[in-house]
Amino acid sequence: MRIALVGVFAAALIGVAAAQETKQPIKLGAIEVLTGPNNRYGIPCQRAFDLAIEEINKAGGVLGGRPLAIAYEDSAGNKDQAMNAARKLIGRDKVALILGPTLSNEMFAVGPVVNERKIPIIGTSTTANGITAIGPWVFRTAMPESDVIPVTLKTAKEKLGVKKVVVMYANDDAFTKSAYDVMKETLAKLGVETLTTETFSDKDTDFTAQLTKAKNLNPDAIVVSAHVDSGSGIILQGRQLGIAKSVRFIGGNGFNSPKLAEIAGEAADGTLVGSPWFLTKNDEVNQKFVKAYKNKYGEDPDQFAAQAYDTMYLIARAISAAGSTEPEKLKDALQKAKNVGVMGPFSFTEGRDPADASGVVILEMQGGKFRIFGETS
Amino acid sequence: MLVQQLVNGFVLGATYALFALGFTMMFGVLGVINLTYGVYFALGAFAALWASKAIGLSVWLALPFGAAVAGCIAVLVDTLLLTRLRRAKAPELSSLMVTIGATLFLYTGLSVIYGTEVRRFAADFAPSAAFEIAGVRVVATQALIVVAALLMAAALIWIVRGTKVGLAVRGVAENPDAAALMGVNGALITHLVSFMSGALGGAAGVLIGLNFNAIQPFMGENMMLRGFAVIIIGGLGDLRGALIAGFLLGIIEVLTAGYFASAAKDLIAFALLVLTLWIRPVGLFGRAAAKRA
Amino acid sequence: MLDELSDLYWTYQNIIHGIAVNGILGLSVYVVLSIGQLALGQAAFMGIGAYFGAIATTKLGLPFPIAILASVLTPAAVALAIGAPTLRLTGVYLAISMLGLGEISRLLLLNWEYAGGALGLSGIPERGDVFLLYGVLIVLIIALIFISRSRIGRAMEAMREDETAAGVMGVNVPRYKLATLVVSAMLAGLAGCLSAHLSSFIGPNEYGFEEATTILSFALLGGIGTPLGPVAGAAILTLLPEVLRFLADYRLMINGAIIVIAVLFMPRGLLSWRMRRTV
Numbered sequence: 001m002r003i004a005l006v007g008v009f010a011a012a013l014i015g016v017a018a019a020q021e022t023k024q025p026i027k028l029g030a031i032e033v034l035t036g037p038n039n040r041y042g043i044p045c046q047r048a049f050d051l052a053i054e055e056i057n058k059a060g061g062v063l064g065g066r067p068l069a070i071a072y073e074d075s076a077g078n079k080d081q082a083m084n085a086a087r088k089l090i091g092r093d094k095v096a097l098i099l100g101p102t103l104s105n106e107m108f109a110v111g112p113v114v115n116e117r118k119i120p121i122i123g124t125s126t127t128a129n130g131i132t133a134i135g136p137w138v139f140r141t142a143m144p145e146s147d148v149i150p151v152t153l154k155t156a157k158e159k160l161g162v163k164k165v166v167v168m169y170a171n172d173d174a175f176t177k178s179a180y181d182v183m184k185e186t187l188a189k190l191g192v193e194t195l196t197t198e199t200f201s202d203k204d205t206d207f208t209a210q211l212t213k214a215k216n217l218n219p220d221a222i223v224v225s226a227h228v229d230s231g232s233g234i235i236l237q238g239r240q241l242g243i244a245k246s247v248r249f250i251g252g253n254g255f256n257s258p259k260l261a262e263i264a265g266e267a268a269d270g271t272l273v274g275s276p277w278f279l280t281k282n283d284e285v286n287q288k289f290v291k292a293y294k295n296k297y298g299e300d301p302d303q304f305a306a307q308a309y310d311t312m313y314l315i316a317r318a319i320s321a322a323g324s325t326e327p328e329k330l331k332d333a334l335q336k337a338k339n340v341g342v343m344g345p346f347s348f349t350e351g352r353d354p355a356d357a358s359g360v361v362i363l364e365m366q367g368g369k370f371r372i373f374g375e376t377s
Numbered sequence: 378m379l380v381q382q383l384v385n386g387f388v389l390g391a392t393y394a395l396f397a398l399g400f401t402m403m404f405g406v407l408g409v410i411n412l413t414y415g416v417y418f419a420l421g422a423f424a425a426l427w428a429s430k431a432i433g434l435s436v437w438l439a440l441p442f443g444a445a446v447a448g449c450i451a452v453l454v455d456t457l458l459l460t461r462l463r464r465a466k467a468p469e470l471s472s473l474m475v476t477i478g479a480t481l482f483l484y485t486g487l488s489v490i491y492g493t494e495v496r497r498f499a500a501d502f503a504p505s506a507a508f509e510i511a512g513v514r515v516v517a518t519q520a521l522i523v524v525a526a527l528l529m530a531a532a533l534i535w536i537v538r539g540t541k542v543g544l545a546v547r548g549v550a551e552n553p554d555a556a557a558l559m560g561v562n563g564a565l566i567t568h569l570v571s572f573m574s575g576a577l578g579g580a581a582g583v584l585i586g587l588n589f590n591a592i593q594p595f596m597g598e599n600m601m602l603r604g605f606a607v608i609i610i611g612g613l614g615d616l617r618g619a620l621i622a623g624f625l626l627g628i629i630e631v632l633t634a635g636y637f638a639s640a641a642k643d644l645i646a647f648a649l650l651v652l653t654l655w656i657r658p659v660g661l662f663g664r665a666a667a668k669r670a
Numbered sequence: 671m672l673d674e675l676s677d678l679y680w681t682y683q684n685i686i687h688g689i690a691v692n693g694i695l696g697l698s699v700y701v702v703l704s705i706g707q708l709a710l711g712q713a714a715f716m717g718i719g720a721y722f723g724a725i726a727t728t729k730l731g732l733p734f735p736i737a738i739l740a741s742v743l744t745p746a747a748v749a750l751a752i753g754a755p756t757l758r759l760t761g762v763y764l765a766i767s768m769l770g771l772g773e774i775s776r777l778l779l780l781n782w783e784y785a786g787g788a789l790g791l792s793g794i795p796e797r798g799d800v801f802l803l804y805g806v807l808i809v810l811i812i813a814l815i816f817i818s819r820s821r822i823g824r825a826m827e828a829m830r831e832d833e834t835a836a837g838v839m840g841v842n843v844p845r846y847k848l849a850t851l852v853v854s855a856m857l858a859g860l861a862g863c864l865s866a867h868l869s870s871f872i873g874p875n876e877y878g879f880e881e882a883t884t885i886l887s888f889a890l891l892g893g894i895g896t897p898l899g900p901v902a903g904a905a906i907l908t909l910l911p912e913v914l915r916f917l918a919d920y921r922l923m924i925n926g927a928i929i930v931i932a933v934l935f936m937p938r939g940l941l942s943w944r945m946r947r948t949v
Contacts, residue, residue, distance in 0.1 A: 091681030108871035205589035208385035209634035478929030
């Protein structure tokens, strides 16, 4: 009798211990720019990850009730620190996969390291060319400019009859230069004439020289590849110099920010941007996300947050499909994973880039807010 | 188009000159590479921004407010950090090092408080009228900057050349020990110069932030390197030089971008800097400085 | 157990490499500071060395030793070219001229499409390891210690104290200045090449003004009385961001504060007690 009791007790203990084992959180790692001048890209990612994880865990977690946990490392925009972060997350914290880093430059340094250790790494905000070419463990959920910009420029040509443009781009930043390369190629393919190409520094504040030259050439539109700081300055100064409203500014992803209207004000009306996502996209999944994000953080989410949010859900699906966090299985599951998120349907190409560009819309700035181009409010 | 470009260059030059006035004063008189000058520039802009939002100061009041705040912090930094080193006759490099540390501390502090995104003054903060004369467009804030640069330079030059205080400042700049022997209160003069240069930097920050609508914690960093070019070309410590070199550089940069290649715009400033140092290191108006120990 | 140790090493490998690379950079700045010249070109030379070394292996497929040679000789050539007009300058003027040249170098790299331009050079093969790095560092330290105790070292110290007097006493001042600039450039270039081949990616903006001041801080923190000073400074300043990681947002602020306090209370650097040999 006593032996039986002990037996039951032991079994219960083992059962509880096993149950504890299976409730162990699944550790993910993330390298983001959380401090320094670029943290406005990293912090939305962090916030969105946290929001998604909170929701997923509340709904029961993955793999039979195991919650997701995430460890953040700040790279402060510094390549060395990003590399140190990756090594710590893998070597010391033994995470199942890594999210980020925020900047393409960092990914070029970190990717090979992670790839060598055969751990999946997913860039949610890195849009430069060649990211996924780093290795078979490198995934990218950020919609690259090469998918968005052609849609934008095509729309400009077909709907606005744009035939000749001036192109301006920041030539000292990998992101803006990369986007410019896409613009150049697309404009050539579309047969749109480039009257002149002007450059500036990402940190510049005076663009009057280039804009005066542009104005004099009478373009139909001015295509700009810049971050929002310089971009809004360009638009503002352009209008101050008397560039007519009929000459629209067309931007790459850097323009895709509420800051544009904040800084450039009225001058920004009529600006066109292509975006894989926008705030007022009117489907249930998106609206729920926007509301939850705003409730939790007091601010509207931006595109970086949206992409990060979707990625986390994608990861949850992949882990469930893989049935474990073993790297090989996880990688395969990711490759096949599908998700319908706030950005629309998502799956990976064979090259581990986003396969679906159907969600790309062209936005137009009107009265301080973006709305879908061609739609009257 | 040429006239418009010249106007553009003139305005850009005014911003450079404005930045350089305080910078050259700090450099020339106090004899130290003070990298914190860029921070005073940003602090002035942020202080004025805060004032315009929190207490609703108009631009005419926020400007001196911003300048004063920057000036006070400059004196604080100088007292806490640089005076100690001066008294201990520490190597020049230590002062440089300390300003590097202080700059890091202050910039990061600013970005912790305010975040790193760019902001602007309210759209109605300053007169926004635009004038068009013979096909050339000028906005009110641009005119404001040019006038401010000229006025401040004139005022400073008058102070330094025409008043007793100015004489004392020049004396301390030439030879602190001799000046002390002559009864000049070196410490007071140093504080005065610190305040004035900090205030000038702050004022420049407000005006430039106003004109370009780009206020962010690191705004001074970007100006610093150009600032070096301007004060070297103009001559270290020479106010006239800073003014003229500033305008000159602005015009050259704009003409290079407008008529040659915009990619060369940045390059030209540094090329001129290096050429000046190779050919005539004292710059346009500098006098060969006495060897500093 | 071995697995754990190897994991531990792998985790901190980059920091360990970083200390060695920064140590070599510290030596590169030590060389010019020890004759009293404030030549702030190390970051630019490092960049040139990194780029030419990386181009050698990545684009031209040459073996690593050739890359090292390229990364050492190219900055040396540049130093020789700019040396003559630049070294006539002193103090603050010299410092600013090097900053200006550094910016020019950065802008040229930025516009050099072959080397990737703004997109930088990625896919640099991994070459070299901790033994190479520390081996080089130790050899350099020993070499410099020997030199500082030799006639050359005494001449350099004389120049640091009083350039004019040294000249009068027969020291060929211009030749020493050029030689130290070239050596400094070579060391920085070497550091650049080694670092590039351990991080698989380099970009032109990594070798600018900010980096130049960071490299200077190694020497200023550690003191320039002995070659070990800048190396110690480099080690501390490399570890500091990692050690302070838990401070998150305030990390850089504390970093700055530490530098300020260190300089205020030790204006001659940490290892300065070695500096004065009694005269």
